[in-house]
Amino acid sequence: MELVQPFSGFLVYDLKQTPEDFQVEEILPSDLIQKTGKWMIFRLQKSGWNTLDALLRISKESKVSIFEIGYAGKKDRHASTSQYISCQKPLRVPKELTKVIQLDKIGFSKKSLSTELNVGNRFQLVLRNLLEKEIESIRNNFEKITKNGFINYYDSQRFSRFHSEFRLPILPFFKGDAETCLKLILTDPFPGEKNQARDRKKILYDLWGNWSQCEKWSKSKLEKNIFSNLKKEK
Numbered sequence: 001m002e003l004v005q006p007f008s009g010f011l012v013y014d015l016k017q018t019p020e021d022f023q024v025e026e027i028l029p030s031d032l033i034q035k036t037g038k039w040m041i042f043r044l045q046k047s048g049w050n051t052l053d054a055l056l057r058i059s060k061e062s063k064v065s066i067f068e069i070g071y072a073g074k075k076d077r078h079a080s081t082s083q084y085i086s087c088q089k090p091l092r093v094p095k096e097l098t099k100v101i102q103l104d105k106i107g108f109s110k111k112s113l114s115t116e117l118n119v120g121n122r123f124q125l126v127l128r129n130l131l132e133k134e135i136e137s138i139r140n141n142f143e144k145i146t147k148n149g150f151i152n153y154y155d156s157q158r159f160s161r162f163h164s165e166f167r168l169p170i171l172p173f174f175k176g177d178a179e180t181c182l183k184l185i186l187t188d189p190f191p192g193e194k195n196q197a198r199d200r201k202k203i204l205y206d207l208w209g210n211w212s213q214c215e216k217w218s219k220s221k222l223e224k225n226i227f228s229n230l231k232k233e234k
Contacts, residue, residue: 012134013127019047019080021126026073026083027119037108039070039086045102050077052219053194054101055085061094062087067221070112073121086113183208186223 016022033041046054051074052066059066068087075081085091086109093101111117130138169184187205189198200217207213211234215227 012129012131014129015125015127016078017126017128019078021128022076022079023124024075024079024081024083025122025124026075026081027122028072028084028113028117029119032109032117033107034109035107037110039088039109039112040090040105041107041109041113042085042087042091043082043102043104043106044071044085045080045082045104046075047080047100048077049101051075051081051083053077053197056219057094057097057101058091058103062089062091064089064091066219067224070114070221072113072115072118084113182226186226 044051044054044058051071055066055069055071059069064087068089069091070086072084075083084106090105091103093103169181169188171181172178172184173181183205187201187208189201200219203217204214207217211227211231215224215231218224218227
């Protein structure tokens, strides 16, 4: 297998200068969307918003609980994204957000959307201010990538951020301390995170151990299920 090698050992470029520089399109199973079904399927297109914040505003405007809305994956805030959500009730976007969030009903489904239904994502990236000598190297590597693929290095999006005391959240888990691992993932704020998100994490941090109260501050179905199960085990 011929390895992909950048000209200088690494690329020098600017990424995500605008949301349109990083475009993501979610892919669902081809037979999922039907003409009839219990759940309505909507195409959610957004720019400059992360998925959960967008769903919170949509749920509030539509007068439905966010836990009634299904989705197959979270999409980056610093991007222009297209994904799908499901609900048994009609959904709408607040008028003041229609320029950055669009919602269109495209069909129905017999099941609510979940991560298991995410076939994949299609990405389109714009790299700015590349070194001229790197451009030809990138073009030559396209064929190798198509044939052999490439290593997908995950960062804080999957493993959370580096912590001064615990380093990565997964390390306490390896030492048998699953609760500290979970606490870091759910309560440790990221640099540049919105104040609203940081404030909510601070509340969860202060309430930690009071699972009933933590459940009330849940932002997603996953969080709600986590705290609900912890409450049962207490």
